[in-house]
Amino acid sequence: MDSDSPNRADPAPSPDQWVDLYGNYMYRYALARLSDPEVAQDIVQEALVGAIHAFKRFEGKSSIKTWLIAILKRKIVDYFRQAKNHQRMDSIESAVNGIERTFDDSGHWVTKPNDWTVNPGKAYEQREFIDILYQCITKLPERLAEIFMLREFEELSTEQICHRLEITESNCWVMLYRARMQLRSCLEINWLSDSK
Numbered sequence: 001m002d003s004d005s006p007n008r009a010d011p012a013p014s015p016d017q018w019v020d021l022y023g024n025y026m027y028r029y030a031l032a033r034l035s036d037p038e039v040a041q042d043i044v045q046e047a048l049v050g051a052i053h054a055f056k057r058f059e060g061k062s063s064i065k066t067w068l069i070a071i072l073k074r075k076i077v078d079y080f081r082q083a084k085n086h087q088r089m090d091s092i093e094s095a096v097n098g099i100e101r102t103f104d105d106s107g108h109w110v111t112k113p114n115d116w117t118v119n120p121g122k123a124y125e126q127r128e129f130i131d132i133l134y135q136c137i138t139k140l141p142e143r144l145a146e147i148f149m150l151r152e153f154e155e156l157s158t159e160q161i162c163h164r165l166e167i168t169e170s171n172c173w174v175m176l177y178r179a180r181m182q183l184r185s186c187l188e189i190n191w192l193s194d195s196k
Helices: 015-034 037-059 064-084 090-097 120-124 127-139 141-152 158-166 169-195
Strands: none
Touching: 015 037, 015 064, 015 169, 037 064, 037 127, 064 127, 127 141, 127 169, 141 158, 158 169
16 A cells, blocks of 8 residues: 555644655656756745645645645746746747747638657657756746646646636637647747757
């Protein structure tokens, strides 16, 4: 049995046990998404401190580990939102600003995008790709960045996203589509063009 899934008779681990039980997992989780050891450590510490303050509201509907990872995901999303205000990449900015020219008034492609010849799985493993992806995310309009992060990082369902952002399901899909297309355009300019 997994140590973070105690049976109903067992009490949940207390906060003074969290670092020993979950610290390494949380750090690996954060590092895989942030690619910076110092930032990952800081975000994990923030998540643990936040969890300690919120522990009295923990209802036990999930394991402590799942609850801590949910808090960590929100801290990572917050980090990228804040990073948006500090990072500047002119080429990314121009790609995002010019993206509307790739769609006509009805939302269809003006020029269909090229097929990718790069294996996304291999590209994902490369740190440069991750860095550029995160920089592209920070250049999205705030609402599109938020909805993309909720879907891909917090792994929320469409229903959960619609509830949180107070939007319709069709609006959610349009925004996700636009976020992904803008990221694709940004990556084509800043990653794929350099990889050929």
